[in-house]
Amino acid sequence: MEGVYLVEIERHQDERGFFARSFCEEEFAAQDFVSRFVQSSLSFNELRGTVRGVHYSAEPQSETKLIRCTAGAIWDVLVDLRPRSPTYLTAINIELSAENRRALYVPTQIGHGFQTLRDGSEVLYMIDRPYASGSARGIRWSDPAICIEWPMSISRISRKDLEFPDWVG
Numbered sequence: 544m545e546g547v548y549l550v551e552i553e554r555h556q557d558e559r560g561f562f563a564r565s566f567c568e569e570e571f572a573a574q575d576f577v578s579r580f581v582q583s584s585l586s587f588n589e590l591r592g593t594v595r596g597v598h599y600s601a602e603p604q605s606e607t608k609l610i611r612c613t614a615g616a617i618w619d620v621l622v623d624l625r626p627r628s629p630t631y632l633t634a635i636n637i638e639l640s641a642e643n644r645r646a647l648y649v650p651t652q653i654g655h656g657f658q659t660l661r662d663g664s665e666v667l668y669m670i671d672r673p674y675a676s677g678s679a680r681g682i683r684w685s686d687p688a689i690c691i692e693w694p695m696s697i698s699r700i701s702r703k704d705l706e707f708p709d710w711v712g
Contacts, residue, residue: 544623544630546650548576549637550609565646566609566669576648577607580669588615588659588666592698596656597622597682597691597707604678605651607671615664616640618694619647622654622682626712634691639666654682658693681707 552563571578586595597620600606610619619639623630638660639645649655657666684691684700686709 544621544633544635544653545628547621547635547653548574548648550646550648552644563644565611565644577650577671580609580671582668582670582673584668584670584674585613586666586668588664588699589662590698591659591662591664592695593659593664594656594684594693594697594700594704596620596704597654597684597686597689598656599624599652599654599680599682600675600678601680602652602678604672604675607651608649608655609646609669610639610649610655611644611646611667612639612641613665613667614641615659615661616642617657617659617664617666620656620658620691620693621647621649622656622689622691623652624654624710625652632689632710634689636692656684656691658695658697660694682710683707686710 554561554563568578617639620636622634
């Protein structure tokens with residue numbers, strides 16, 4: 544999906560374990576990525592199978608995010624909501640976990656959701672703009688036009704996420 548990048552850490556290992564930078568403003572800017580994040584948020588999820596999403600922010604408050612799983616594991620889902628994109632309404636997924644330490648760089652106009660693969664999963668978001676509740680939107684997790692493949696049955700989902708409509712573009 545254009546503009547979405549998997550960010551791997553570069554480990555510097557020794558007898559204690561390893562050290563790695565998880566973000567570098569200069570390196571992000573050199574790749575023409577958003578390199579200034581003004582908000583950081585955590586999502587803790589008690590139960591395996593919990594679904595959050597699919598969420599996005601409407602223009603002009605659309606957000607760029609750097610997403611990392613810091614505890615447990617998640618099945619991260621991205622949906623391309625850019626009408627002119629060749630992958631419009633396509634969903635992709637990738638496992639993010641505390642063990643693989645991967646992050647996803649997610650540009651504007653991409654819907655985001657996830658399902659927890661383990662109890663006690665936690666997700667860290669770095670976001671390029673302050674939250675604007677009036678711009679918060681969502682798409683139903685089971686929208687037939689998008690066909691998201693969730694890896695397991697849902698154990699928990701919020702009423703708000705259940706009530707999101709199908710995508711109307």
